[in-house]
Amino acid sequence: MDVPSILERLRSDPAIGGSVVHWESVPPSPGSFEGFPDWVHPAVGAAFRARGIERLYSHQREAVDLVHGGESVLVSTATASGKSLCYNLPVLDALVRSREETPDRPARALYLFPTKALSQDQVAELTELLQRLPVETCAFTYDGDTPPEVRRRLRDRGDVLVTNPYMLHEGILPNHPKWTDFFRGLRFVVADEVHTLSGVFGSHVANVLRRLRRICAHYGSSPLFVGCSATIGNPAEHGRRLFGLPLRVVDRDGSPKGEKTYVFYNPPLLNAVAGLRASVVEEARRLAPVLSGEGHQTIFFAKSRPTTEVLVKYLKEGARGKGEDPGKIRSYRGGYLPDLRREVERDLRSGAVHTVVSTNALELGIDVGSLDVAVLVGYPGSVASFFQQAGRAGRRGNPSLALMLCRASPDDQYLGGNPGYLFHARRERIAIDPDNLAILGNHLKCAAFELPFRRGEGFGDAPSEIVDETLEFFATEAGILHREGDRYHWMAPTYPAEDVSLDSTDMDNVVLLDVQAGSALSELDRAAALEQFHEGAVVGVQGDTWVVDRFDYEGRRAYARRANTDYFTEAQVSREVRVLSLEERRERGEFALHRGEVHVTTIVPMFKKIRYYTRENCGAMELKLPPEEMDTESLALVLAPEAAARLGLLAGPRAGAWKGLGNLVRFAATLFVRCEPSDLGVVAEARSKRFEAPTITIYDNHPGGVGLSEAAFAGLEEILGAARSILERCGCRSGCPACIGPPEEVGPAGKETALEILGSFFAVPAIVG
Amino acid sequence: MLRADPRRLAEEARCPSLGEVSLRDLVFLDTETTSLGGGAGVLVFLAGIARVEGEELLLRQHFLPSPGGERAFLEAVRGDLAAAGAFVTFCGKSFDRHRLEDRFRFHGLPSLFGSERHLDLLHPFRRNVRGIPDHRLRTLEDRLLGLRRIDDLSGEHAPQAYFDHLAGRRGEIERVFEHNRIDVLSLVALTALLGAGRGIDSPIGEA
Known part of the structure; x- marks a missing residue:
């Protein structure tokens, strides 16, 4: 089927049409084209033409001209608008020309991608282009998987180095004397998917790039920066903070667009009184015969890895039932072994697979070719993700469809009722703070290890007085630098990059093994493994299921055997904070504000077994898993119990406002300290043990x-x-996801109650001192 | 004073080109560094270099008095190493060589270790000597040379001794010099043993 026929089915079938709550049609655009610039080396132009690229989109032309003219650029356009050409063309041109003009100092380029999968994808594409050039050049990935015996050859010979921020931080920069030729020739630094470099992680990466530029200066190079991003609200600001230099933004998308139809589908109410709706996974299964099949390609985006597996199992069984080939339906997610992922990507590109069920792993720019229909099984949580996922459909200028299934959750129900929110909301702003003292300090250590600091030298665009004070502190108090004249030399037996983690994730994954086959099935980070690899968990891979027999937490292994269950499992997670110490306190009216350290405990106390198809709860089991523990910094907002009683927070229709306020305060805090929501945790309690009063705790x-x-x-x-x-x-x-949360969550009086709480805070003037 | 058969050394080291090197052109090298790991922040602060001159063994120790003088220090070390026909080290192929090369590149100085002629004693001794708990230099000295160090500062304390020296604290930098001196002398003795043409796993008595 083609997209117009699918749209016709959705409109005409009464069993479907009744649940469609909104249609939004975006008219096609013919695109705006330009030729190859005159400055492009003939051999490079020929390499691109040989790959079928005869002309450029206007934004590509704008970007390549700027880069060629020596400007750093951030390209912020839609998914599939040909962003990689914006850097590949000027880079290849420089590779060829520099070999002709300065053969003793050939140009080099560094590409940074947030994931290994994207790096491999990029190298495959680049290699095809490089092979068509008249000079011998090579691109390679350099990451944790690169075998030590080839590293040396790659360091000496690689023209384009493709890596990730972690490897640059911990492996390459601290060992720059092994990369002298590379840094001497470095002309371009390319960072793709820079909207993922946000919050604390992005702040770390900005500092890694400050270190990179410092090392380049040492070797006499001064590379241009080219960033690519999904459409974001503040590309110029984000680019400047991340790269630490002024740059030009290219965001007038010239790629052609087919007509795109957005359909919002709200599953029917099963029980109007309880507000129970049909499960979106169930609805996805029911709609699949209309949305997917031979003749076009469909991607289903599921919210979690287990949901991905449940849905692909349904779809394969459905295909089998109709006598169709279930092999044309695949699933894709993080945790699959790399070979399996490559295979699915390849089969999608070749068309051997017509349907794929994926987590947000396929949201980034992994090349899987052109798809026609994107089905979002639940709102992905942000406007940017919504458009990235929807953008997976419609690559060829053909009509495409993005259909969102609204879950029963408050966010989804709000969007089902107010779809305009998505189309008119401002795009999210990406926030980072490279001058955060803790993060900056850590990278100053790494930078001092890499090259001695001169007093007053500065560090990128970091405030120079803070840099000097910190260095002096490292020399006099911490004893890790030796000051000689106006220079600070690293003088400690340690390797500081090893102790600085860019995103605080635990790199020790848990591997799931098939006990019968003796092979690895899947892997997860430790926190996720607690929820998905516990004893009794049902784990799916490509729609087949295994049951976990034993989870060896210490040994980071889980053992599972093949089993066809008629249920899947869902773990429950609960989180508690305990105050360890209070360091500062101030009061304002009926509020006390505290700062101190807390201990955060996350436990998975039990899991439920849920029957496939009916979603009937068929049993729960207790778990005895070790808790995940963390000590961290926090603040607490405590409301006097009398005030809480007066405001009606203790029980009844106004009680939900406190929790909603907690989420809102956390959100406002991320704007103030410039980080991602996930960088801050929040727990709102009606009565905390420590303060014996309603408390909102926000922690790092x-x-x-x-x-x-x-x-x-x-x-x-x-x-x-x-x-x-x-x-x-x-x-x-009375509340929506853009403020305090929807009424289903915060209660019908949630918004007015929250306003009263905040009003009573500001009713009393601040006490100074 | 040093007797060893170069062809035998070449054979034991599995490096044929060593057989063409005269014993007089061997340079024995051991370094002390500010960390036992690697990376751009690790300095070489002491290089002990010995060679045979006439009937004597000449041992020179180059010391980096403070990091600001590193380039001059490295140039002095290079001057002493430049005429080497071959290097003799213990574990130098995986450590000393890379620490020095990193510092050379840091200062834009060309490589010195490009040639194949490097006898890293660790490897032939690890291949040939069995029945000892490990193949650290200390153990080989004890079991093969009958040499016991008295009051030796262990190598892992060298970085701290240097930091103390830089900070003007009373420390043990003199003991690092002594430690390095004995390390280099052991290289000479082990080379003699390796090139002596008899089983090297039998002790040779007093050195």
């Missing part, structure tokens, strides 16, 4: 803390002011 979601709560505590009045202004300006009546 990074072990040991990175100074976010401390900064937020200092500016808590401003943060609460921002929260109040978000609430006041929001057009909704």
